[in-house]
Amino acid sequence: MTVSARPPRVLLLTSSPLDGADGSDVALARDVLGALPDIEFLWFSQWPGRRGRPLPPVGRAIALWSGDGAPHAPVRLQAALAGAVAARRADLVHAFLTIGRAFPAFSWLRPLMLGARPVVHSVPGVMDSRLLARTRPLGTTVALTESMARRLRAADFGDVRVIPPMVPLGRWPCLPRPEGVPVVLFVGHHDPHGGAAIAVEAAAEAARAGARFRLVLAMRGRPGQNTAALGDELRELSGAVGLTDFEVRGYVENMHALLASAHVLLFPPPVIGGKADIPFTVLQALATGRPAILSDLPQFADLGDAVLRAPAGDARRTGQQLLWLLEQPRVWDMLAERGRAIVEESFGPERFAAQYAALYRELLA
Structure with missing residues (x-):
């Protein structure tokens, strides 16, 4: 899986730092980061790192200023601008972005922001189905379920794949029923x-x-x-x-x-x-x-x-x-x-x- 002598370089484009607050987009991005050790990932980190998660031990971090690691509007703007710069150094951009109110505008700016390199867009969810009519696909789209894939294909998203999310089974063992009042x-x-x-x-x-x-x-x-x-x-x-x-x-x-x-x-x-x-x-x-x-x-x-x-x-x-x-x-x-x-x-x-x-x-x- 190489495009040259070095490992492929992939930008994980999220709306907030991977070591910040919880969210389905960053959780999915962290899972991809941990699942593919042969990739050189670029990802967003929280600065200053006051209450975030431990930094992932792989890849290269790109700092975003954030007090709490949550996807506030200033953090999302930083992520978009930093992503536009980092995309020029990547072989592939992998976006993990929910389709919300700001997404249609970003999708139309995709050539300007992300250039000509290939893009994968894993869609955690859609805030409102009416937004799909105003949205352009970023590239190859990944849905988490067949139901979402059908909605995206009906909205002319073109190449839509289905890759369900993962659960690290070792970290989530099956436990017996607890005692006491249910x-x-x-x-x-x-x-x-x-x-x-x-x-x-x-x-x-x-x-x-x-x-x-x-x-x-x-x-x-x-x-x-x-x-x-x-x-x-x-x-x-x-x-x-x-x-x-x-x-x-x-x-x-x-x-x-x-x-x-x-x-x-x-x-x-x-x-x-x-x-x-x-x-x-x-x-x-x-x-x-x-x-x-x-x-x-x-x-x-x-x-x-x-x-x-x-x-x-x-x-x-x-x-x-x-x-x-x-x-x-x-x-x-x-x-x-x-x-x-x-x-x-x-x-x-x-x-x-x-x-x-x-x-x-x-x-x-």
């Missing part, structure tokens, strides 16, 4: 249609029918959100619908421990919005052996019968699914086994590395 876990953002309110209403439905559990809402803020006020709104809603055993947390650093303590992952958003097409938390929960109840959205069809699905936005039906699962330990065991199996089969690191390595070879040839 914990029902929701992990998501404070978005208007992010699913937290439906999760609360579904939990209340199951509790009124006699289910005994503790609801934990682990909420991740986005830049500019008042997370304290939004958390108070969720507490008020939980109390108003009659829940007595619940907890609203902020961002949780140790997701391994959080999933280990949970019995069920409840993720019922009416739309995915700004999250990854298959949220990484869902895959991590399945790898850990935690059954998941999801909205019946097209992108979750790839998970088959390894999960339970309820109509999107239907809190009553979602609550009934939760009640049934909590009352059926044999079903819990069956879903835990199926969830781990589908992650091993479809989202393992070897398959992920092989598919991206083949795509790089094709484009660098």
Whole structure:
């Protein structure tokens, strides 16, 4: 996989530093960085590095000034400008960019910003499908699911491949069911249609029918959100619908421990919005052996019968699914086994590395 005597040089173009705040784009880029050791990667780092992740030990870092590592507008602007300069030194640009409000303008500036070198664009998600009509493909497009690939092809994105995200199975071992009062876990953002309110209403439905559990809402803020006020709104809603055993947390650093303590992952958003097409938390929960109840959205069809699905936005039906699962330990065991199996089969690191390595070879040839 060489274009000369040196290893191929690939720019990982993200909207924020790889060692900064969490996000589906940087998580996907970090996975590619770790999966392909024969590539010389260029990637963005946080400066000053006050609270970010440890620096990846490979590749060359390009510093972006950022106080918290989150993709605020000034950081995104720096990433675009630094990427335009670094692209001139790269053999290939690999962009990890959600299609949001600013993306259509960037896509039209692609020849100016990235030049003539080949581009791979891994699309974590699409904020609003209406944006696709105003967007040009950056190059070869990679979708995370077949559902997203169909949407992109219908929007004239041309060459669209499907490479599912990966779960490092060694870091996410399958664990036995925890003891004690069941914990029902929701992990998501404070978005208007992010699913937290439906999760609360579904939990209340199951509790009124006699289910005994503790609801934990682990909420991740986005830049500019008042997370304290939004958390108070969720507490008020939980109390108003009659829940007595619940907890609203902020961002949780140790997701391994959080999933280990949970019995069920409840993720019922009416739309995915700004999250990854298959949220990484869902895959991590399945790898850990935690059954998941999801909205019946097209992108979750790839998970088959390894999960339970309820109509999107239907809190009553979602609550009934939760009640049934909590009352059926044999079903819990069956879903835990199926969830781990589908992650091993479809989202393992070897398959992920092989598919991206083949795509790089094709484009660098």
